[in-house]
Amino acid sequence: MLADDHWKAGPTVQPNEISEILNHPISRELLARDLTRLAYVAEDGTPRVAPIASRGTARRS
Template sequence: MNRNDVFDVLNKPYSQELLARDVTRLAYVGKDGTPRAIPIAFAWNGSTIVMSTAKNSQKLAALRANPAVALTIDTEVHPPKILLIRGVAELDYVDGIPDEYLQMTSSYEMTAEQRVEWEAEVRSLYHDGMVRIVVTPTWAKLIDFETTLPSAVEELMLKREERQHA
């Protein structure tokens, strides 16, 4: 998939709605060679997906060894909207708290007082900094069950149509 095709998918209205959410599922290969899929907060900046983690996180060693990742962002309603993304993770060690980390939790339901307390806790906990996990999408697919379906379902529908017309 070329870069323009990827961004054509990511610029669709449903994709933009999904990219405005707070949580994605990050899939990567652990150091022991087994797969991992974890929920993680993220921010979309128009060209990359940025996640943040602690400097002592075990996923960092795994991502250094194998930076290939997959992301899933979806809804909890029927029919679901699902955005699938693949890319390569780059690790960016930063002092302090990345702006994206504070941004990506902005839609969580908390009062102004709770937000102040949460931010103070974050700054206290990550006082020596964090690591930004930056993913540039190299492949993307939107499944909205209106205009796009999973490829296996599309194939089954085509076979069903062929049977009905035979």
Template sequence: MTPHQIAEVLDRPHSRALLARDITRLSYVAADGTPRCVPIAFTWNGREVVCCTTRNAPKLVSLRRDPAVALTVDTEVHPPKILLLRGRVELDDVDGIPEEYLQMNGSYDMSEEQRVAWETEVRSLYDGMVRLVITPTWAKLIDFETTLPSAVEELVRQRAERQPA
């Protein structure tokens, strides 16, 4: 896909709503060669998906070896809205707590007192984190209104071809 095509997909209203959600599913190939898919908090900065993880996270070994990733952000209602992304991850080791980490976890329902306690705990636990910065190289929105999974699109075409004219 071209950058323009990716931007067109990501600028659709359903895509923008999905990119404002809290959790994505990050898929990558683990060190043992098997696939992994893990839920992870994220934020969208308008160009990149940013996730944060601990410096000792096992996924970092795999992502350093093979930076190809896929992401899924979706809804839990019918009809589902699904944003599929592919890209390459860049790992950025950061001293302290990345601002994105505080931002992405700021959307959870917490009282001000809970928020202060949570942030104090985070700052006492982590001396640094790794930012996972993913620039999309491919994007597809499935909204079941204007777009469908490619296999379903194929079935719709085949059905139309079978219909008498």
């Protein structure tokens, strides 16, 4: 299978699997953090992580 064929095959994660993953304790801990990260696999096959957002701590009155 060529790398491009992987994306044509369709999703490999089912919707119910997403819910299961998001309900894991570690997932909940990561989602509660102030920094959001995007994780992906680069074209060369190596994992990458990039910070993409930070939740502010200021409160509106």
